[in-house]
Amino acid sequence: MIILIIVSINSIGAAKNYQPKGDxxxxxxxxxxxxxxxxxxxxxxKASPLDNKEASNESVxxxxxxxxxxxxxxxxxxxxxxxxxxxxxxASKNDVILAGIEKTARDADIFKQYYTSALAVxxxxxxxxxxxxLQLVLPEDIRQIPEITTEVRAENTREVAKKPxxxxxxxxxxxxxxxxxxxxxxxxxxxxxYSPVFISREFAxxxxxxxxxxxxxxxxxxxxxxxxxxxFKGLRKEGKQNTSIVISMSDYRLLEKAAERHIFxxxxxxxxxxx
Numbered sequence: 001m002i003i004l005i006i007v008s009i010n011s012i013g014a015a016k017n018y019q020p021k022g023d024x025x026x027x028x029x030x031x032x033x034x035x036x037x038x039x040x041x042x043x044x045x046k047a048s049p050l051d052n053k054e055a056s057n058e059s060v061x062x063x064x065x066x067x068x069x070x071x072x073x074x075x076x077x078x079x080x081x082x083x084x085x086x087x088x089x090x091a092s093k094n095d096v097i098l099a100g101i102e103k104t105a106r107d108a109d110i111f112k113q114y115y116t117s118a119l120a121v122x123x124x125x126x127x128x129x130x131x132x133x134l135q136l137v138l139p140e141d142i143r144q145i146p147e148i149t150t151e152v153r154a155e156n157t158r159e160v161a162k163k164p165x166x167x168x169x170x171x172x173x174x175x176x177x178x179x180x181x182x183x184x185x186x187x188x189x190x191x192x193x194y195s196p197v198f199i200s201r202e203f204a205x206x207x208x209x210x211x212x213x214x215x216x217x218x219x220x221x222x223x224x225x226x227x228x229x230x231x232f233k234g235l236r237k238e239g240k241q242n243t244s245i246v247i248s249m250s251d252y253r254l255l256e257k258a259a260e261r262h263i264f265x266x267x268x269x270x271x272x273x274x275x
Contacts, residue, residue, distance in 0.1 A: 023215035025179060025274060031071040034079065036179040036212040039130045042111060043072035048120040064121040069105040072125060076101050080180040083243045087137050100136040134205045139182060145200035145266050164260040166226025167269035169219050172234035172245055177274045179212045184244045187252035198265040210270040219271045226269065230255060
């Protein structure tokens with residue numbers, strides 16, 4: 001018991017100071033965080049014995065887990081689907097989605113657990129936005145796209161000899177981009193470059209509509225966009241509540257010439273690099 005107490009005193013508070021390594025894009029909350037690069041969400045729950053009774057001490061771990069569940073639900077609800085709508089707003093009138101969010105919290109894994117000499121407990125739990133959660137909250141207009149035929153891949157025979165592009169990187173540094181689940185990219189003249197119409201729900205649910213990174217070097221090495229990605233500079237944000245990232249018309253025309261865009265956009269092979 002003495003050893004346990006010493007370890008606990010040294011460890012307590014470590015959950016607060018937990019920091020992922022690398023160039024991951026993190027949104028911090030009072031009792032947790034979202035890692036937009038990995039899709040992981042971590043929440044911290046705390047509890048202390050209510051009195052000196054044995055029953056209270058035994059129940060403190062369960063109370064800490066319940067608190068962690070509440071914290072992770074709060075974080076999930078604060079996630080933005082786009083800049084105009086949060087998950088909470090989207091789910092507020094849908095009992096199925098609300099129940100699914102609660103299940104996501106209940107199914108979260110215990111990441112770390114700490115004890116103090118006063119028998120207080122601090123628990124870190126971890127879940128992912130990928131899979132069931134995204135299936136719940138991604139807009140219905142992101143639908144399953146049928147398999148693209150080989151005719152589409154070779155629709156411009158004059159381009160066959162060129163090395164095909166394998167993905168898309170949007171350099172949005174300096175724009176103050178806030179990560180959202182369903183980002184939209186448009187041209188200067190309003191042409192849709194990347195939006196639900198281009199995306200197959202299967203891939204969006206499995207790995208997210210896009211990946212966020214905070215380093216261009218890391219983005220260029222990332223397997224998600226392959227060995228020969230297109231790299232476009234984001235010019236500004238636009239639309240109601242800055243819901244879209246704008247690229248130049250010259251970049252838009254370059255993308256339009258790439259027949260293989262149908263494949264890599266469908267498969268969500270898109271990275272947004274932010275500050």
